[in-house]
Amino acid sequence: MSRPAARAVSGQPSRKGVLGRFADFLDDRTGYRAVVHEALYERVPGGARWRYVWGSTLVFAFMTQVITGLFLWANYSPSAQTAWESVYFIQYEMAGGWLLRGIHHFMAQAMVVLLALHLLQVVIDGAYKAPREVNFWLGLVLMMLVLGMALTGYLLPWDQKGYWATIVATNLAGIVPFVGPSLQQLVIGGPEYGHHTLTRFFALHAGFLPATLVLFLVVHLAVFRKHGLHAKQPITKPDAMFWPDQVLKDAVAMLAVMAVILGVILMPALRAMLAGEVVHAAHLGAELGAPADPSLPYAAARPEWYFLFLFQFLKVFEGWGATGEFFGAIVVPGLIMTALALMPIVGSWRLGHRFNVAFTLAILAGIGLLTALALNEDYSALWVNRASLAEAEKLHDQTGGDAAKLVAALGGDRTKAAAIERQWKTLEKVRRSQAYLDAVKLAEADAARAVELAGRPERIPPAGMLELVRRDPLSQGPRLFAQHCGSCHAHVDPLAPDAEAVIAKSSAANLHGFGSAAWMRGLLDADQVAGPAYFGNTAHKEGDMVSFVRDDLTDEATWPKTDIDAVVAAMAAEAGRPVPQEIAGLVEKGRELVAASDRCGGCHAFRGNGTDLGAAPDLTGWGGRDWLVGIIVDPTHERFYGDRNDRMPRFGKAAEGALPPLSRKQIELIADWLRGEWYRPAKH
Amino acid sequence: MARPHGNDPAALTGHGAANHRAAGGESRRDLLAKVLAVACGGLATLPPVAAGLWAFLDPLRRTRGAASFLSVADLAAIPDDGMPRQFPVIADRVDAWTGFAAEPVGAVYLSREKGSREVRALSATCPHAGCFIDLEKATQCFRCPCHNSSFTLEGGIVNPSPSPRAMDELECRVGANGQVEVKWQKFRAGVAEKVVQG
Structure with missing residues (x-):
């Protein structure tokens, strides 16, 4: 490249200003004009076309990831106790953090789409053929590097989603023959997932992989320039220069990509605004799940959508054990990559190019199909009409899914039985899908709660967010209750639509609102006390309390309504629950009634009224934290039911040397949850 | 320069179809394309850079709080x-x-x-x-x-x-x-x- 030609290009007038002279000075010493010229003036045979933009948009996407990635790096802290926390801080507390993270998150996904488009265009146009084989292979390496960055980046927030997806991905890597286990241990930085998993994934994501990618990208572009642009045949238009014609098309495409990204980031916020909700950071940009918790089942675990096809593909080999997984996760993808790599060679054969195009389209169609199948399995409950399956569902409950019993139940109608059995299959799918959707909902609630807790004025404890979540009655209480209490006790708002059915199935009292005035009023109601929400399904159904409520309390002469109100008020106060305003003045009177030996005090001990423990539960501090913890620890204690205890286990007691079913901490979490005592953010 | 896809823009002027356009129109169209290309490219790059700087400057908002x-x-x-x-x-x-x-x-x-x-x-x-x-x-x-x-x-x-x-x-x-x-x-x-x- 001769310099005069370059100068002519710059279009400077002969009388040069300061800027022009400075440019000359710089060019004399650096030769930058030649470089710029070389970069911009590439002949585009047949002129600029839209189909050539994909490579440039990929470079643009990568540059966007580098820029946003560096700024994220400035605020990210890779360790098991700070990764989630620092990402939370970026997303919810730093100005503009949501936008920064949103662009990085969604551009990563856009890059996968752009990769597919670029590959498709190269294959269809036959741009992989000689002499461009090497560049095609370089492109495949670049594709693997981008996918590697997507995979490693997914873990970095250390939330449930990323954590479990990484567990799966690294375990799959572990089944590679010979080197698998060592490879897995190297990647996760030891035998367990933790600090070094994050430092290593971060080093891969922000160091090794992008550095390698830059290297390959430079060579990819250099080789591209060596052979020139592969023009789509036939050429009908005159040639043009890369600058400005193709650059303009490229720039428009980049702008379109960015517009889509911003649209995706802002869409939930716009929707919230249209729905009249207050827009907050959770509406903006990328999602952040609850902090990773190896002890918590996470049924919503799914890979990022562009790996969903692999996830679904592995299901094809269900039942094959480790061989199936090895085949599905390693052999088949390996074969596909090999077939891609062989394209330049196959393409030189007769019909080879057609085969390559068909193969690529088939692979993409397969990926699309598998993705659709995966989505259908997960979301089918949203569109399958469950009402149409009602009969099948009922029959399934009756027969326990037994085909022979079904035929019998239908009076020998085999045709109908076959139809019902087909519906059972659909039902099974819908149930699984519903379980997934419920898990997603739970995961979203957990995530929202974690964010709420992280915003407490005391901030996150030094041990990290997980510690705080595990100490939270609102997120832990329902889980512990379901696991340890829910097989007997119901916990459902009596006013909820399905309350009656849930309560009927339970075999002990409904503990929703236990300790509240409403709960106590139900207990003292002759119509309810022996019902399933109280003692109806327990050994106390015929007990003294039930007969007392039915026989004594209904006698208005000894128990006028205000006395019952007074007892209700006193007991709600005892539990530390709000006393309804209209009976608030009756608390003292109520206490006297509860203590009196001819009223409740005849059986119940209360605030030192002299009644011996053992006959009935001590009502001192009834429904309060200590009382609840006490009864869960040991209901057979004389303070509670003593030897009249029905079936309730002693959750805090164990034979010497053994561990009790629940720790003190867990029991306190259940008690606090039952009492509705958990952190609530101050209303603004 | 001898490569078939030589990248000297001057080489293009000899190409058939481009000739019949007036040189003035060509350069005006070229200029417009250049301005648009730079504008679109700049606009596309703006969000990541702006978001990055926005978050980077966040520490300036933070204060120590009143001494007690x-x-x-x-x-x-x-x-x-x-x-x-x-x-x-x-x-x-x-x-x-x-x-x-x-x-x-x-x-x-x-x-x-x-x-x-x-x-x-x-x-x-x-x-x-x-x-x-x-x-x-x-x-x-x-x-x-x-x-x-x-x-x-x-x-x-x-x-x-x-x-x-x-x-x-x-x-x-x-x-x-x-x-x-x-x-x-x-x-x-x-x-x-x-x-x-x-």
Whole structure:
């Protein structure tokens, strides 16, 4: 490249200003004009076309990831106790953090789409053929590097989603023959997932992989320039220069990509605004799940959508054990990559190019199909009409899914039985899908709660967010209750639509609102006390309390309504629950009634009224934290039911040397949850 | 230059179809394409750069919060011999997302004269460059280990000293219960005036 030609290009007038002279000075010493010229003036045979933009948009996407990635790096802290926390801080507390993270998150996904488009265009146009084989292979390496960055980046927030997806991905890597286990241990930085998993994934994501990618990208572009642009045949238009014609098309495409990204980031916020909700950071940009918790089942675990096809593909080999997984996760993808790599060679054969195009389209169609199948399995409950399956569902409950019993139940109608059995299959799918959707909902609630807790004025404890979540009655209480209490006790708002059915199935009292005035009023109601929400399904159904409520309390002469109100008020106060305003003045009177030996005090001990423990539960501090913890620890204690205890286990007691079913901490979490005592953010 | 896809724009002018367009129209169209290309490219690059800078500048929004009096010692724990003693300052601290409850956040030197209830509190942070000042028992003076700034036991400057000002005295009060409370503040290092750091 001769310099005069370059100068002519710059279009400077002969009388040069300061800027022009400075440019000359710089060019004399650096030769930058030649470089710029070389970069911009590439002949585009047949002129600029839209189909050539994909490579440039990929470079643009990568540059966007580098820029946003560096700024994220400035605020990210890779360790098991700070990764989630620092990402939370970026997303919810730093100005503009949501936008920064949103662009990085969604551009990563856009890059996968752009990769597919670029590959498709190269294959269809036959741009992989000689002499461009090497560049095609370089492109495949670049594709693997981008996918590697997507995979490693997914873990970095250390939330449930990323954590479990990484567990799966690294375990799959572990089944590679010979080197698998060592490879897995190297990647996760030891035998367990933790600090070094994050430092290593971060080093891969922000160091090794992008550095390698830059290297390959430079060579990819250099080789591209060596052979020139592969023009789509036939050429009908005159040639043009890369600058400005193709650059303009490229720039428009980049702008379109960015517009889509911003649209995706802002869409939930716009929707919230249209729905009249207050827009907050959770509406903006990328999602952040609850902090990773190896002890918590996470049924919503799914890979990022562009790996969903692999996830679904592995299901094809269900039942094959480790061989199936090895085949599905390693052999088949390996074969596909090999077939891609062989394209330049196959393409030189007769019909080879057609085969390559068909193969690529088939692979993409397969990926699309598998993705659709995966989505259908997960979301089918949203569109399958469950009402149409009602009969099948009922029959399934009756027969326990037994085909022979079904035929019998239908009076020998085999045709109908076959139809019902087909519906059972659909039902099974819908149930699984519903379980997934419920898990997603739970995961979203957990995530929202974690964010709420992280915003407490005391901030996150030094041990990290997980510690705080595990100490939270609102997120832990329902889980512990379901696991340890829910097989007997119901916990459902009596006013909820399905309350009656849930309560009927339970075999002990409904503990929703236990300790509240409403709960106590139900207990003292002759119509309810022996019902399933109280003692109806327990050994106390015929007990003294039930007969007392039915026989004594209904006698208005000894128990006028205000006395019952007074007892209700006193007991709600005892539990530390709000006393309804209209009976608030009756608390003292109520206490006297509860203590009196001819009223409740005849059986119940209360605030030192002299009644011996053992006959009935001590009502001192009834429904309060200590009382609840006490009864869960040991209901057979004389303070509670003593030897009249029905079936309730002693959750805090164990034979010497053994561990009790629940720790003190867990029991306190259940008690606090039952009492509705958990952190609530101050209303603004 | 001999390559078939030679990249000299001049080579294009010889190409058939481009010739019949007027040179003026060509260059105007070219200019428009160039302006548009730069505009679109710039606009596309703006969001990541802007978002990055926006978040990067976030620390400038953050302030230390108002200084408060913190209880650091019991009056009886400070011997009334004029000799300073070092006491840790315990306070709740927030580091970005982490909250630390009642943690040592720094230190002060407290001293009082014979029979006095008045306590002098000196910050242990060197006004020169922020190192932690030692109390040298042997020489009966304060010395900063970093650049050898020296101060008298009252915190006065001992020349020659790299420190531009005397040790920073902190507001101090003694409560009725005998608790010594210090107003915990930090001051800008390296300048002659004592300026509170916001």
